[in-house]
Amino acid sequence: xxxxxxxxxxxxxxxxxxxxxxxxxxxxxxxxxxxxxxxxxxxxxxxxxxxxxxxxxxxxxxxxxxxxxxxxxxxxxxxxxxxxxxxxxxxxxxxxxxxxxxxxxxxxxxxxxxxxxxxxxxxxxxxxxxxxxxxxxxxxxxxxxxxxxxxxxxxxxxxxxxxxxxxxxxxxxxxxxxxxxxxxxxxxxxxxxxxxxxxxxxxxxxxxxxxxxxxxxxxxxxxxxxxxxxxxxxxxxxxxxxxxxxxxxxxxxxxxxxxxxxxxxxxxxxxxxxxxxxxxxxxxxxxxxxxxxxxxxxxxxxxxxxxxxxxxxxxxxxxxxxxxxxxxxxxxxxxxxxxxxxxxxxxxxxxxxxxxxxxxxxxxxxxxxxxxxxxxxxxxxxxxxxxxxxxxxxxxxxxxxxxxxxxxxxxxxxxxxxxxxxxxxxxxxxxxxxxxxxxxxxxxxxxxxxxxxxxxxxxxxxxxx
Amino acid sequence: xxxxxxxxxxxxxxxxxxxxxxxxxxxxxxxxxxxxxxxxxxxxxxxxxxxxxxxxxxxxxxxxxxxxxxxxxxxxxxxxxxxxxxxxxxxxxxxxxxxxxxxxxxxxxxxxxxxxxxxxxxxxxxxxxxxxxxxxxxxxxxxxxxxxxxxxxxxxxxxxxxxxxxxxxxxxxxxxxxxxxxxxxxxxxxxxxxxxxxxxxxxxxxxxxxxxxxxxxxxxxxxxxxxxxxxxxxxxxxxxxxxxxxxxxxxxxxxxxxxxxxxxxxxxxxxxxxxxxxxxxxxxxxxxxxxxxxxxxxxxxxxxxxxxxxxxxxxxxxxxxxxxxxxxxxxxxxxxxxxxxxxxxxxxxxxxxxxxxxxxxxxxxxxxxxxxxxxxxxxxxxxxxxxxxxxxxxxxxxxxxxxxxxxxxxxxxxxxxxxxxxxxxxxxxxxxxxxxxxxxxxxxxxxxxxxxxxxxxxxxxxxxx
Numbered sequence: 001x002x003x004x005x006x007x008x009x010x011x012x013x014x015x016x017x018x019x020x021x022x023x024x025x026x027x028x029x030x031x032x033x034x035x036x037x038x039x040x041x042x043x044x045x046x047x048x049x050x051x052x053x054x055x056x057x058x059x060x061x062x063x064x065x066x067x068x069x070x071x072x073x074x075x076x077x078x079x080x081x082x083x084x085x086x087x088x089x090x091x092x093x094x095x096x097x098x099x100x101x102x103x104x105x106x107x108x109x110x111x112x113x114x115x116x117x118x119x120x121x122x123x124x125x126x127x128x129x130x131x132x133x134x135x136x137x138x139x140x141x142x143x144x145x146x147x148x149x150x151x152x153x154x155x156x157x158x159x160x161x162x163x164x165x166x167x168x169x170x171x172x173x174x175x176x177x178x179x180x181x182x183x184x185x186x187x188x189x190x191x192x193x194x195x196x197x198x199x200x201x202x203x204x205x206x207x208x209x210x211x212x213x214x215x216x217x218x219x220x221x222x223x224x225x226x227x228x229x230x231x232x233x234x235x236x237x238x239x240x241x242x243x244x245x246x247x248x249x250x251x252x253x254x255x256x257x258x259x260x261x262x263x264x265x266x267x268x269x270x271x272x273x274x275x276x277x278x279x280x281x282x283x284x285x286x287x288x289x290x291x292x293x294x295x296x297x298x299x300x301x302x303x304x305x306x307x308x309x310x311x312x313x314x315x316x317x318x319x320x321x322x323x324x325x326x327x328x329x330x331x332x333x334x335x336x337x338x339x340x341x342x343x344x345x346x347x348x349x350x351x352x353x354x355x356x357x358x359x360x361x362x363x364x365x366x367x368x369x370x371x372x373x374x375x376x377x378x379x380x381x382x383x384x385x386x387x388x389x390x391x392x393x394x395x396x397x398x399x400x401x402x403x404x405x406x407x408x409x410x411x412x413x414x415x416x417x418x419x420x421x422x423x424x425x426x427x428x429x430x431x432x433x434x435x436x437x438x439x440x441x442x443x444x445x446x447x448x449x450x451x452x453x454x455x456x457x458x459x460x461x462x463x464x465x
Numbered sequence: 466x467x468x469x470x471x472x473x474x475x476x477x478x479x480x481x482x483x484x485x486x487x488x489x490x491x492x493x494x495x496x497x498x499x500x501x502x503x504x505x506x507x508x509x510x511x512x513x514x515x516x517x518x519x520x521x522x523x524x525x526x527x528x529x530x531x532x533x534x535x536x537x538x539x540x541x542x543x544x545x546x547x548x549x550x551x552x553x554x555x556x557x558x559x560x561x562x563x564x565x566x567x568x569x570x571x572x573x574x575x576x577x578x579x580x581x582x583x584x585x586x587x588x589x590x591x592x593x594x595x596x597x598x599x600x601x602x603x604x605x606x607x608x609x610x611x612x613x614x615x616x617x618x619x620x621x622x623x624x625x626x627x628x629x630x631x632x633x634x635x636x637x638x639x640x641x642x643x644x645x646x647x648x649x650x651x652x653x654x655x656x657x658x659x660x661x662x663x664x665x666x667x668x669x670x671x672x673x674x675x676x677x678x679x680x681x682x683x684x685x686x687x688x689x690x691x692x693x694x695x696x697x698x699x700x701x702x703x704x705x706x707x708x709x710x711x712x713x714x715x716x717x718x719x720x721x722x723x724x725x726x727x728x729x730x731x732x733x734x735x736x737x738x739x740x741x742x743x744x745x746x747x748x749x750x751x752x753x754x755x756x757x758x759x760x761x762x763x764x765x766x767x768x769x770x771x772x773x774x775x776x777x778x779x780x781x782x783x784x785x786x787x788x789x790x791x792x793x794x795x796x797x798x799x800x801x802x803x804x805x806x807x808x809x810x811x812x813x814x815x816x817x818x819x820x821x822x823x824x825x826x827x828x829x830x831x832x833x834x835x836x837x838x839x840x841x842x843x844x845x846x847x848x849x850x851x852x853x854x855x856x857x858x859x860x861x862x863x864x865x866x867x868x869x870x871x872x873x874x875x876x877x878x879x880x881x882x883x884x885x886x887x888x889x890x891x892x893x894x895x896x897x898x899x900x901x902x903x904x905x906x907x908x909x910x911x912x913x914x915x916x917x918x919x920x921x922x923x924x925x926x927x928x929x930x
Binding site: 057080301315 | 473515516525526530536537543544760767781782784
């Protein structure tokens, strides 16, 4: 971890400038100060002045010491169930790998789809898209995909500890993040906030968003994205290992060598399947998803598959816990202080009076770009959806078009930053992805999704609704 | 981590029996069920059925799945600042050791007091007792003592990774836990809850507990304990290395070899001193102690003294975070559900009508023993202090005697379990102490303190008040 004095200096100057600007648009001074710290923190990560963990800690300390953030609130993120879910999923993934089950699944996938890295990439996003309607939590779904992606990477000889992340793992991890944005865009039940958003649309007078109409409207743009994005990543964020014509045969041989499933694999497999089922049913049965993850971890611990010795080397999970909790809290505090709403109101007020296609594009683009400052998809939807929807409808945008498009955007903008969704965090914390790459590729993925949804999605939605 | 099927079976039977007993004393069914899970969890740790982390996770999962604990509340402990303080102090301690500063301080102590392990033990508890009045947080104080204790242990060749904990480290860690109970008993400002307790006493009509009267009353029993406890531990929990006549000379030579303080040591030293000063002044200046710890960590990270690479091996800190947060939450929920108050009321009702010396001893013993189910000294004081004080005064116990004795007990009972105080947790999580040993020696330390306070403290308090 190097200090980059010039960049740190730039950041300090930047912070000071923003800090002392008089808050516009009726934003309170406290909210503005928190924003200046938060945006400096995000920028510091983007320009690589410091790693995300260090930056987040510094931001929290500065915010607390300057009286901008109340300490009790500042630490509340650590007690959120969905953040703990990520931490526990990290540990469970470790158990899945260690038991050998991760390798077995990876070998099976490679033996069928492993002729090229690109095929593996498609295989993973399709798997995600297929299982998504049964998973109203994209975070839990990332807990299913992550250990398999990790095993695929490691099985191909792409390992963090060897410095060979770029061989295949970096691509697969970024691809996994991209896939999650699409699988949750595709289904009404693919993300917890989707039905909530449909309810908000109905409250604003836009009826008729349900499982069927959602899927129909989303199908064509999502399909286009599912085809284009893994390929684009494959070109722009190329894995070093591309063609692996001999991999399926080798994987089949490895599977042979592994022989029948071991005791550890059986236990892990049954536990993992049980977790998947309980996660999928959690909404229906009212089961707490984090408790499911803890339960799975407990089984692996009691069975001696994940040991206290294994835990020792899982400090990264703690690091991820810390930075994500801090950024989540800062963003949600910014929201609570009314900052987000003030910005939303102002921006949408500026748009009034323009022709509806201009307003439509501007609203969607703004909504997506603003996700740079949100650390939760749901929080942004709750803060901005109704405001943006109302402005667009008042400007003559077809209500169902803008209602659906903003809901899709709530999902497809998730990759824009590593912290843009809790579903990103496992891959972001895997060690396979450099921060700069995550911002760069996350931006490209989001831009691509945005263009596809605007260009292909708009006429399609108008056609089918 | 071995599973011990017989012990696990015993635990399950135990849980079932307690669970199905009809709740006595007007305790609610939900509170009783939570109690049955919590007490089984504590017992499982005591008899070594499972490590504390596994046990705590299982307890949380069982409590959530059986609907005994609300998930949102179950995870709230993770967001408590004083628990985060422990986690961050773990990481800072790692930086203090790595910079070389820990070794330097340890060598300096050894070169002066290092002729025997016992002398080192006394040196540490005296240091603690001397700095305590300036530290209204025993948790923060443990963050000061822990890295030095750790460096002392490691410097003597007693290392967790070598399996040589018992050489010296185990003794020093347990001694540190014992010392913290005494340093906080000694001073009105040695623990955050002490002035709160004095206020509660005043509200019950017992005036005159202040900095001076507290110190006077505590001085003789604490002095006796400070002399007896390190020696008793030295006999009953003997370090393998006892006499080290050549150690001071060797340490002086090592100091010579180290030469002048390095850049890393200077930075760490200044940071550590700044943290100590800010911790000590936190009450006066209204500074958040956890933010101070985060700030110190941030400095060490930016300076490259604590790196992301170092973080990887700090998974133990995550484990400690998890088990302590869970146990803390269960205990505080038990308290919120009225369980503690019901038990306190019932037990003290049973005592009414007996002669005051009997009531006095019984009340103090009960108050101490009940700490087995509390994971916070302050919580127990808030839950039981007023009730117990009232019963004792009604039975004719001299008010100032029982008022002071219960306040002292609130401090000296802290070693009874590893989770009995947040000040224990750093040493408990150090890897130097087996769980069985912590419960066994913690019980002995607490019993010794109890006897000393009852036998020596009682006449002394009556004499000077």
